[in-house]
Amino acid sequence: xxxxxxxxxxxxxxxxxxxxxxxxxxxxxxxxxxxxxxxxxxxxxxxxxxxxxxxxxxxxxxxxxxxxxxxxxxxxxxxxxxxxxxxxxxxxxxxxxxxxxxxxxxxxxxxxxxxxxxxxxxxxxxxxxxxxxxxxxxxxxxxxxxxxxxxxxxxxxxxxxxxxxxxxxxxxxxxxxxxxxxxxxxxxxxxxxxxxxxxxxxxxxxxxxxxxxxxxxxxxxxxxxxxxxxxxxxxxxxxxxxxxxxxxxxxxxxxxxxxxxxxxxxxxxxxxxxxxxxxxxxxxxxxxxxxxxxxxxxxxxxxxxxxxxxxxxxxxxxxxxxxxxxxxxxxxxxxxxxxxxxxxxxxxxxxxxxxxxxxxxxxxxxxxxxxxxxxxxxx
Amino acid sequence: xxxxxxxxxxxxxxxxxxxxxxxxxxxxxxxxxxxxxxxxxxxxxxxxxxxxxxxxxxxxxxxxxxxxxxxxxxxxxxxxxxxxxxxxxxxxxxxxxxxxxxxxxxxxxxxxxxxxxxxxxxxxxxxxxxxxxxxxxxxxxxxxxxxxxxxxxxxxxxxxxxxxxxxxxxxxxxxxxxxxxxxxxxxxxxxxxxxxxxxxxxxxxxxxxxxxxxxxxxxxxxxxxxxxxxxxxxxxxxxxxxxxxxxxxxxxxxxxxxxxxxxxxxxxxxxxxxxxxxxxxxxxxxxxxxxxxxxxxxxxxxxxxxxxxxxxxxxxxxxxxxxxx
Ligand SMILES: Cc1cc2nc3c(=O)[nH]c(=O)nc-3n(C[C@H](O)[C@H](O)[C@H](O)COP(=O)(O)OP(=O)(O)OC[C@H]3O[C@@H](n4cnc5c(N)ncnc54)[C@H](O)[C@@H]3O)c2cc1C
Numbered sequence: 001x002x003x004x005x006x007x008x009x010x011x012x013x014x015x016x017x018x019x020x021x022x023x024x025x026x027x028x029x030x031x032x033x034x035x036x037x038x039x040x041x042x043x044x045x046x047x048x049x050x051x052x053x054x055x056x057x058x059x060x061x062x063x064x065x066x067x068x069x070x071x072x073x074x075x076x077x078x079x080x081x082x083x084x085x086x087x088x089x090x091x092x093x094x095x096x097x098x099x100x101x102x103x104x105x106x107x108x109x110x111x112x113x114x115x116x117x118x119x120x121x122x123x124x125x126x127x128x129x130x131x132x133x134x135x136x137x138x139x140x141x142x143x144x145x146x147x148x149x150x151x152x153x154x155x156x157x158x159x160x161x162x163x164x165x166x167x168x169x170x171x172x173x174x175x176x177x178x179x180x181x182x183x184x185x186x187x188x189x190x191x192x193x194x195x196x197x198x199x200x201x202x203x204x205x206x207x208x209x210x211x212x213x214x215x216x217x218x219x220x221x222x223x224x225x226x227x228x229x230x231x232x233x234x235x236x237x238x239x240x241x242x243x244x245x246x247x248x249x250x251x252x253x254x255x256x257x258x259x260x261x262x263x264x265x266x267x268x269x270x271x272x273x274x275x276x277x278x279x280x281x282x283x284x285x286x287x288x289x290x291x292x293x294x295x296x297x298x299x300x301x302x303x304x305x306x307x308x309x310x311x312x313x314x315x316x317x318x319x320x321x322x323x324x325x326x327x328x329x330x331x332x333x334x335x336x337x338x339x340x341x342x343x344x345x346x347x348x349x350x351x352x353x354x355x356x357x358x359x360x361x362x363x364x365x366x367x368x369x370x371x372x373x374x375x376x377x378x379x
Numbered sequence: 380x381x382x383x384x385x386x387x388x389x390x391x392x393x394x395x396x397x398x399x400x401x402x403x404x405x406x407x408x409x410x411x412x413x414x415x416x417x418x419x420x421x422x423x424x425x426x427x428x429x430x431x432x433x434x435x436x437x438x439x440x441x442x443x444x445x446x447x448x449x450x451x452x453x454x455x456x457x458x459x460x461x462x463x464x465x466x467x468x469x470x471x472x473x474x475x476x477x478x479x480x481x482x483x484x485x486x487x488x489x490x491x492x493x494x495x496x497x498x499x500x501x502x503x504x505x506x507x508x509x510x511x512x513x514x515x516x517x518x519x520x521x522x523x524x525x526x527x528x529x530x531x532x533x534x535x536x537x538x539x540x541x542x543x544x545x546x547x548x549x550x551x552x553x554x555x556x557x558x559x560x561x562x563x564x565x566x567x568x569x570x571x572x573x574x575x576x577x578x579x580x581x582x583x584x585x586x587x588x589x590x591x592x593x594x595x596x597x598x599x600x601x602x603x604x605x606x607x608x609x610x611x612x613x614x615x616x617x618x619x620x621x622x623x624x625x626x627x628x629x630x631x632x633x634x635x636x637x638x639x640x641x642x643x644x645x646x647x648x649x650x651x652x653x654x655x656x657x658x659x660x661x662x663x664x665x666x667x668x669x670x671x672x673x674x675x676x677x678x679x680x681x682x683x684x685x686x687x688x689x690x691x692x693x694x695x696x697x698x699x700x701x702x703x704x
Contacts, residue, residue, distance in 0.1 A: 003555060004593035006600040015698050086690045259690075267686035275675070278682060282674030285681045286625040289618075289693060290594055293601040296697075314590050369586035376562060376585055378576040 004311065006293060007300035011075035018076060022083040025056055030087070035346040038088030038260045040354055042253045043214055045092040045169050047124075053091075054124025059098050063106060067114055068122030078299045082252040082292075088260035092166050092214070097121040099251065100244050101128035101174050105193070108232030108240055113193055117172065131161040131175030131194070131218065132241065139367050142185040142238065146177045146220060148192060155179070155192060155225040157200075160217065165361070167203050167216040171196060176241050179234055189237035193229045200224070210353045248362045250298035250312035255291040255319030257358055258326045258351050262288065264344035265330055280333045287322050295319065310375040313368040320359040327351040384433050391437045395444040403447045403486060403518070407471065410448050416467070419458035426457075435548045435603035439596075442552025445655040447517065449473060449482040451545025456491055459541075463498050463532035472500075474538050475522060476667065484520030485510055489529065491538070498534035502526070513666070515658040540617060542667035543624040544602065550627045550663050551596040557638045557656040558592045561585070564642055581641060588637045595630040598623040608699055618680065618696065625673040631664045 011018075029049050030038075037044045053059050061077040063069025084091050102121050105113050120126030137143040146159025157177060167173065173194045180188030196203065200223035205213040232240045262284055269277050295315050301308040327348055339345040359365050373379050380388075394413055398406040418434060420426020427433075434454055441450045449471070456472035470488025473481040481490050485508050492499045501524040509521035565576035565585065575581045602623035605616040635657055639646050646653045668676075681689055 002596060003558070003589055004597045006597050006604075008604070009697070016695075019694060019698075082694075263686035263689070265686070266682060266684070266689065269682065271682070273678075273682055278678035279671060279674040280678070281681050282621075282676065282678030283625065283629070283670070285677050285689065286598075286622040286629075286673070289622040290598040290601075290626045292693065292697075294594065294597045297597060311593075314593050317586075318590050318594060366583065369583045370579075372586035372589060373582035376589060378562075378565070378582045378585060 004294065004297075004314065006297040007304070009075060009078075009296040009300045011079055012073055013076065015076075015079055018079055019083050021056070022058065022080055023087065025052055025058070026084070026087045026089050028052070030089070033088070033090060035260075035264075035343040036350045037090045039347050039351045040257045040358075041085060041088050041090050041092075041260075042095045042257070043092045043165060044090035045166060045214075046090040047093050047127075047169070049090060050094040050124040050127070052124070053094065054122060059094055059124050060102055060118065060122030063102060063118060063122060067106070068119035074303045075299060078252065078296065082256065085252055085256035086259050088263075093127045093169055094121070094124050095253075096130055096165070096170075097126065097128040100130070100248060101172075104174065104191075104240065104244050105231065107243070108191070109193070110228060110231075112228050113231065117193070120171075126172070127166070127170040128172045128174060129164050129167045129170040130244075131164060131173040131177075133163045134160060135162050139364055141176070141241070142189075144176055144178060144189060146175065147181060148177045148179050148190070148225065149181070150179070151224075153224060154227050155229070157192070157194070157220040157223040157225055160219050162217050163206070164203075164216045164218050165214055167196065167218050168205065168213070173218065174231065174244075176237050179230075179237075183235075186238040188235055189241075190234050191231040191237045191240050192225055193231055194220075194223070194225055198223050198225065208354075208357070210350060245363070249368075250295055250302070250308070250315040252292070252295055254316045254362075255288070255295060255322055258323045258355065259288070261326055261330060261344070261347050261351060264342070264347055265334070268339060268342055268344045269334070276333050280329055284326060284329070291315070291319050291322060310372055313363075313371045313375075316362065317365055317368045317372070320365070324355045324358050327355055380436075383429075384436055387427075387429065387433055388436050388440060391440040395440050395446050398446060398448075399444040401447065403483060406446065406448050407486065410446075410450065410453065411471075415450060415454050416457045418454050420461060424461065431544075431603040431606035432600070435544075435599060438545050438548035439552040439555075439599070442549030442554075442659070443556045445553060445556070445659055451542065451549070452482065452487075455541050455545070459491060459498065459534070459536055460500070462536070463534050465498075465500060465530045465532055468500070468529065473503075473522070474542060476542065477539060479521050479523060480511070480519055481522050482513070483518045484508060484522045485518055487522075490522050490524075492524070493534055493536060493538050496533055496535060497531055498536070499524070499528040499531045501528045513662040515655075515662040517659070517662070537615070537617070539667050540615070540620045543620055543673075544606070546663040546667050547595070547599045547602060547620075547623045547627045550631060550660055551592075551599045553656040553660050553663075554592045554595055554630060554634055557634065557653060557660070558588055560653055560656070561588065561638050561641050564646075568643075575641065584637050584641060588634050591630040591633045595627045598626040605696065608696075618677070618693075621668075621673045621677045621680075624668055625670060625677065628664045628670045628673070631660045632670075635660060 060069040061072045062074050148155040148157045179190040200221040202219040204217045206215050298308050298311045417426040418429045422428035452474045457467045460467045473487035473490045475481050475492045487503050505526040507523040511519050513519040568575050602619045605619035
């Protein structure tokens, strides 16, 4: 048995040119970004930059042209993503729409929803957030309680979502809610696409421990939602949401959130670095290279129509552990006085505090390892 | 997987599983007879015409069965000699580490040493052999050449890197074997009224184990694929070999304790198979470059690239189209 057979990553077309195109756009914007904004960049928002990517045809890259996409391959899209992250480009505004909401609408959404949202998402103007977690539904997502009641005028939604990243920057949320009041657990859940400017929607900031506002509580108080906003099939929300998570877990954002620290570390230490730092750089380089192979290979499997659930969980678990460890290892190895006033000093201060969140979003290590153990036949 | 690699793997699986518990003296003739020495020799020269991916696959299987023979040396030495324009002598040819040590040195007819860009082929019969053992109990002998070399030629190959390639492949196989053994154990051993594998703590440890076994194997396959890009990568995939060996060492560090912890006392016995893998893994972790060696090499290399230079370099290398020359 081979636990992780790798698959060749062969995007069509001129990859070098595609990389250069992305790097060029980044060069036009990067003077505006603070060191903090360049860390954890798929959470940090720069709407202007998102629009620039849309103008360049780099969002919705794989979607059909009639919805504003480019009809290009998912592997080309992977290349664009890794370039953005490896250069610390703040992509928080469009990341979720481009990664999962758009593809989910393409897969399950009705024509009306696709026409309403996809072109704007591809232009980098319409942003979406993920409405899964609730106060009592974290790892145990099937405990979702927010409830949409069918009325003659449409769905009427009551309930609450929490930890919703960038809801305050977004026009819409794709939410998992209970549409069958008598149902329990995985049954009776559905996905609704909710415009966040509807009456009865309240978004309240939650300040995280870095002092920033990026996640939110979102309250629904008798929100009237058109029937057309149902995504996919009523009662199939659980299955659809699980498919959504598969887009989430193996991407380059699972190991590159702190990549800019590595860049700055190499630059900060000068031509003749002390041996412990050389050693650290070597170890980090080996891990980055290995994770990249694993993530690309999983992308290639997804592109080939396979369903690499276990591989995706492996990439996320390993990738998160790596990106979390990096700031601590750098802190342990580098003389802080040498960093005074440098970009690395600021990044490190920020990421040391931000990093605990990396392994929570998108499924905790325990949950991922549970999935892997299931794949091994242990549960 | 290509059809020829599949056939090769089937053959290797069949043979090595039979030789799993067989000592060198009885195993070696069968391995020699199977013709692995010609694996990396082009078909035009009467060889198998295999690539580095094939070599990786076969060595991985050797690790999987804890083969008691230096298969890596047996595969690489003929190729090295061919490239140096030297006709390989009959018998097992060993590759010397920088410190003059050779795995199974006492069993070799000849040994290859490379120093300052010069390859020397020396006879073991005319050398002083100081016998020793690796911590896995495999012969690991010091060979001090006595007479003049049988042949010599300029050679740019890096024997530590070649040895590291073999050890990454073997380690991926051995770690897989240790993993399967542990999985079987936690599925069958009952404590507190249920199989160990039913306890969440054990499940989580098994998941951690499999994640590392995945990492080492992914790194190994990617390393072999990089070598198969031939002359596209100007340095013989030096970066990828270094990264893969270092990552392999890290995986061993994490998994060795998990395998033994989950086995309990039975795993600590000489009869039970686990030690055949874990002792080899521990030996290989220190051989052909330990963590400090490869982290130093990689760290120096990356420091010279500058922070912004690393990403373009690794993407250039992976984007390069494969072309085997
Ligand atoms: C930065 C950030 C952004 C986020 N963005 C979003 C978003 O946009 N939209 C959204 O819907 N959610 C979002 N989340 C929420 C995220 O999905 C949850 O935090 C995550 O699913 C874990 O849920 P929880 O926080 O309630 O922790 P809990 O589920 O309460 O878990 C706490 C601990 O218990 C462990 N645990 C739980 N169950 C088990 C079990 N069965 N066995 C063993 N251990 C267990 C967990 O692994 C964890 O260690 C975000 C979270 C963060 C940190």
